[in-house]
Amino acid sequence: MTSRHGTTTLWRPTGPKELDLVRELKWRAWPARLLGQPFFYPVLNEDYAVKIARDWNVKHDGAGFVTRFEVESQFLRRYPVRQAGGQTILELWVPAAELDDFNAHMAGEIEVVHEFR
Known part of the structure; x- marks a missing residue:
C-alpha cells in the first residue's frame, strides 16, 4: 500500500466485463457488486494484482x-x-453496501496499468 498526498494507491485485478462497467462510470467509480458478491476487494500491491489478472482473469x-x-x-x-x-497477498474487504461511500472517497480516475490476453 503506497501513500502520498493524503491518498493511498490501491490496485484491482479485473476482467473485461467489470472494466466495461468502470468505463461507463467515466473511470471514476467501481460498479455495484453482483448478487453473491458481498465484498469489493482492492489489493495493496501491484504484483498481487498482476498475478490475479494474468493467472485467473485470463483463464476465466x-x-x-x-x-x-x-x-x-x-x-x-x-x-x-x-x-x-502469503505475506504480500494483502487486500481490503469493502462491504458491498459501502461501495458508494468508498467511491465517493476516491481521488482521480481509475487507470489501467497492465493488460493480459
Missing part, C-alpha cells in the same frame, strides 16, 4: 487487467488489511 474471462487508483488514506483506516495468503 479471456483477458485480465490491472487497474490503479487512489483513495483518501484517512477513509481507508476503517478497513483492516487482510492477509489472503
Whole structure:
C-alpha cells in the first residue's frame, strides 16, 4: 500500500466485463457488486494484482487487467488489511453496501496499468 498526498494507491485485478462497467462510470467509480458478491476487494500491491489478472482473469474471462487508483488514506483506516495468503497477498474487504461511500472517497480516475490476453 503506497501513500502520498493524503491518498493511498490501491490496485484491482479485473476482467473485461467489470472494466466495461468502470468505463461507463467515466473511470471514476467501481460498479455495484453482483448478487453473491458481498465484498469489493482492492489489493495493496501491484504484483498481487498482476498475478490475479494474468493467472485467473485470463483463464476465466479471456483477458485480465490491472487497474490503479487512489483513495483518501484517512477513509481507508476503517478497513483492516487482510492477509489472503502469503505475506504480500494483502487486500481490503469493502462491504458491498459501502461501495458508494468508498467511491465517493476516491481521488482521480481509475487507470489501467497492465493488460493480459
